[in-house]
Amino acid sequence: MKKISLLVFFIILFSAASLPGEELPEYFTILRDAIYSQNRSSKEISVYYNAAKFQASRELTGVQRSIMLSRCEYMMGRSYVDEENKKEAAVYFERGLSLAQESLDSMPTAEGWQLLADNISYLCSVKSMAFILGNGLKVDRYSKNALKLDKGNTAAQFLIAARWVYAPAPFHNYKRGQQMMEAILKDYEYRLHKDDRFNVYLAIGDAINQQKKGGDARYWFLKAQEIYPENKRVKGMLLGREQAIDWSSYD
Numbered sequence: 096m097k098k099i100s101l102l103v104f105f106i107i108l109f110s111a112a113s114l115p116g117e118e119l120p121e122y123f124t125i126l127r128d129a130i131y132s133q134n135r136s137s138k139e140i141s142v143y144y145n146a147a148k149f150q151a152s153r154e155l156t157g158v159q160r161s162i163m164l165s166r167c168e169y170m171m172g173r174s175y176v177d178e179e180n181k182k183e184a185a186v187y188f189e190r191g192l193s194l195a196q197e198s199l200d201s202m203p204t205a206e207g208w209q210l211l212a213d214n215i216s217y218l219c220s221v222k223s224m225a226f227i228l229g230n231g232l233k234v235d236r237y238s239k240n241a242l243k244l245d246k247g248n249t250a251a252q253f254l255i256a257a258r259w260v261y262a263p264a265p266f267h268n269y270k271r272g273q274q275m276m277e278a279i280l281k282d283y284e285y286r287l288h289k290d291d292r293f294n295v296y297l298a299i300g301d302a303i304n305q306q307k308k309g310g311d312a313r314y315w316f317l318k319a320q321e322i323y324p325e326n327k328r329v330k331g332m333l334l335g336r337e338q339a340i341d342w343s344s345y346d
Contacts, residue, residue: 118288119288120150120151120154120163122146122147122150122151123147123151123163123166123167124289125143125147126140126143126144126146126147126167126170126171127170127289127290128289128323129143130170130171130173130174130177131290131293131322131323131326132323132324132325132326133177133323133325133326133327133328134325136178137171137174137175137177137178137180137183140171140174141171144167144170144171144174147163147167148164148167151163151164151167152164157201158198158201158202158204158207161194161195161197161198161201161207162194162195162198162204162206162207162210164194165191165192165194165195165198165207165210165214166191166210167191168187168188168190168191168194168214169187169188169191169210169213169214169217171187172184172185172186172187172188172191172214172217173217175187176217176220176221177327181220181221181222182221184217184221185218185221185222188214188215188217188218188221189214189218191210191213191214192211192214192215192218194210195207195208195210195211195213195214196211198210199211203240203244204244205241205242205244205245205248205251206241206248207241208237208238208240208241208244208251209237209238209241209248209250209251209254211233211237212233212234212235212237212238212241212251212254213250213254215230215233215234215237216234216254218230219231219234234254234258235254235255235258238251238252238254238255239251239255242255247283247286249279249283249286249287249288249291249295250288250291252275252279252283253276253279253291253294253295253298255275256272256275256276256279256298257272257294257298258272259271259272259275259302260272260273260276260298260301260302260305261298261301267305269302269303269305269306270302270306272298272302273299273302273303273306276295276298276299276302277299279295280295289322292322293319293322293323293326296315296316296318296319296322297315297316297319297328297329297332299315300312300313300314300315300316300319300329300332301332303315304332312332313333316329316332316333317333320333
């Protein structure tokens with residue numbers, strides 16, 4: 096196992112090229128895809144995480160280094176969220192938050208604001224209600240700050256739209272959330288990273304499902320599954336395990 100882990104480390108370490116259609120370096124997309132595939136433990140994923148951090152520190156400086164390291168912390172935190180280890184997840188999101196703020200202190204960028212919003216968003220899912228009340232509204236505000244600098248930042252657009260899909264009652268508006276997600280696809284589909292595309296497809300499916308249009312929701316869940324076939328969340332939705340859905344009635 097140690098030999099395999101070491102081999103993986105060096106494969107990532109010397110893979111500096113980007114994947115087709117990706118602006119992000121391969122050492123990061125390998126980490127990201129491992130998180131979204133949800134077929135490895137956080138212990139296994141830590142190999143990709145450490146390799147990505149090492150390579151980012153080796154290649155990047157200044158603002159770009161802080162931004163990439165923030166991305167890595169955010170992704171590793173999500174791995175622990177998937178394992179329902181909130182305490183450990185919070186450690187990574189807090190580091191991701193600090194690195195995003197570090198980048199903004201040096202120079203305001205759309206990515207810096209977006210990552211600040213991303214990490215706060217997930218911290219709200221693993222910390223106390225007091226934290227949510229004190230910080231929840233910052234997600235929308237920081238995402239809008241990102242869009243002021245780059246209106247095509249689709250990750251920030253997603254965060255704003257996701258509020259209407261995933262907020263608890265009475266704050267959600269599924270129809271509005273669906274429309275905003277569909278607008279992202281209409282105007283910026285060509286800019287969507289792999290994970291952003293997955294997130295948008297899944298959110299549209301979730302919004303439609305909540306509106307009791309299961310057959311249409313299934314179409315979007317299947318599109319999401321094409322991107323990350325092993326993702327447990329989308330598998331659960333298709334199998335009707337997260338919601339009592341009788342898919343046969345929509346054939």
